[in-house]
Amino acid sequence: MKLIDIIAGARPNFMKIAPIIDAFKRHNFEAKGIKYRLIHTGQHYDKNMSETFFDQLGIPHPDINLQVGSGTQAEQTAKIMVAYEKILLENPSDLCIVVGDVTSTMACSIAARKLNIRVAHIEGGIRSYDETMPEEINRKVTDAITNYFFTTSEVANQNLKREGIKPEQVFFVGNTMIDTLLKNMDRLKKPQIWEDNGLKENEYIVMTLHRPANVDSPENLKKLVKILSETVSPNKIIFPIHPRTKKIYESLDLQPENIVLSEPMGYLEFNFLVKNAKLVITDSGGITEETTVMKVPCLTLRDSTERPETCTIGTNMLIGTDPYKLIEPLQNIFAGKWKKGEIPVLWDGKTSDRIAEVLERIM
Incomplete structure (x- = not known):
């Protein structure tokens, strides 16, 4: 049986992992010999910032909660890395899925790769090119060591290409957060x-x-x-x-x-x-x-x-x-003078299924 870790650390992560877990069920991963382990780092620990999201979005409660709590950037990063490394040493996974650009994303990626565990980054390749933002550092460090990139846009694809990422590592799938939004609109x-x-x-x-x-x-x-x-x-x-x-x-x-x-x-x-x-x-x-x-x-x-x-x-x-x-x-x-806007390509509510199809191949 193959084991995938799914990391959730902060409020934005929960909207992005909910459809992935649903897709694992739709694609009968367990019957195909693939199990997942949901790990909540506890980076956000306020009820309105975490537990409410699990309840409202139908996400199973975590298999493991690292309960790292608050701290400086360095303190949180260190606490997450130490706690997650301990889990991996006791029961290693075959793939670590991280989402977005929070501290947990970077910290768990580093801990996994140092133990030669592959990392898949959902929302890889996005860049603000503003390194005064902690999130930009998180993105760049994560993407420097990631094995598989699931991207939301052609802009992200081009960013990764400029950074020397091989095309076979990049999968343009769309936006899982939009999967969650469209599913819950009613x-x-x-x-x-x-x-x-x-x-x-x-x-x-x-x-x-x-x-x-x-x-x-x-x-x-x-x-x-x-x-x-x-x-x-x-x-x-x-x-x-x-x-x-x-x-x-x-x-x-x-x-x-x-x-x-x-x-x-x-x-x-x-x-x-x-x-x-x-x-x-x-x-x-x-x-x-x-x-x-x-x-x-x-x-x-x-x-x-x-x-x-x-x-x-x-x-x-x-x-x-x-x-x-x-x-x-x-x-x-x-005054009613605003652009109507269009919806970007592949922001169609089917991103998580495309991710599941790729994961079946790479596992």
Whole structure:
């Protein structure tokens, strides 16, 4: 019996592994002599950041939870590597599947390859070319030692080609996160915040912010909040806020009435809000993929993106980190002057089946 490890470490990973596990069942992997072991590193340990996703997306609870918890970049990386190496020494797998670009992705890849265990990277090859982002370091280190690359776009394919990766190592399969979105579109749930605030379709904004450039400076955050709230008023802005950001936000003198804070939400509730929003403002990468598929305008408060297809093909626009650059795009969206966008190739809900077919061949 062959054994595949599937690594989940942080919130974005869970949306990406759910369809893979479903595909393993559809393709009768166990009957074909292939078993999987789901390993949760515990990098995200808040219930709304982890357990809720397992429950809502029908993911089996992990076979192993490393429970590494919080820490600096180096501390988390070291704790994950030590814990995962111990598992592999006791019961080695034949393949380690990592997804995305979180610390767990890099740490488990290193631990596996040092024990001569093959690594498959789902979402390999994406690049922002901004090495001030920890995620970019995670991507580059992971891809430097990966054996098999499952890519989401032609841009990622070209990135890997430039880096000298052999064509036979690269499999252009599409986007597993979109598999999850399309599967759950009919299951999206209206959150309590909808009724509590009298929200109506196409009459509010969803905002998510977590990157230091946007939230760590009280002055910068204050400027962003003021510009945004005044430009979209009286429309409400729903802001699921990270606890660390919340402390800074609540210290501001300016707390506009049209910005509504909420705790981090479950997958089904959050995407209900996104689907029905006038627009989304974010500094996340994954959300720009979901807004592209749902045809919702999106403004990204970053200077670079590892998902350029959401801008060139989809509904996203890269704004930068200067809050004043929000004003004109916001005015255009409210005036109905926004691109409709298209859905990138192979973002069709069938990515996990294509991955399963490749895995059958390489195992």
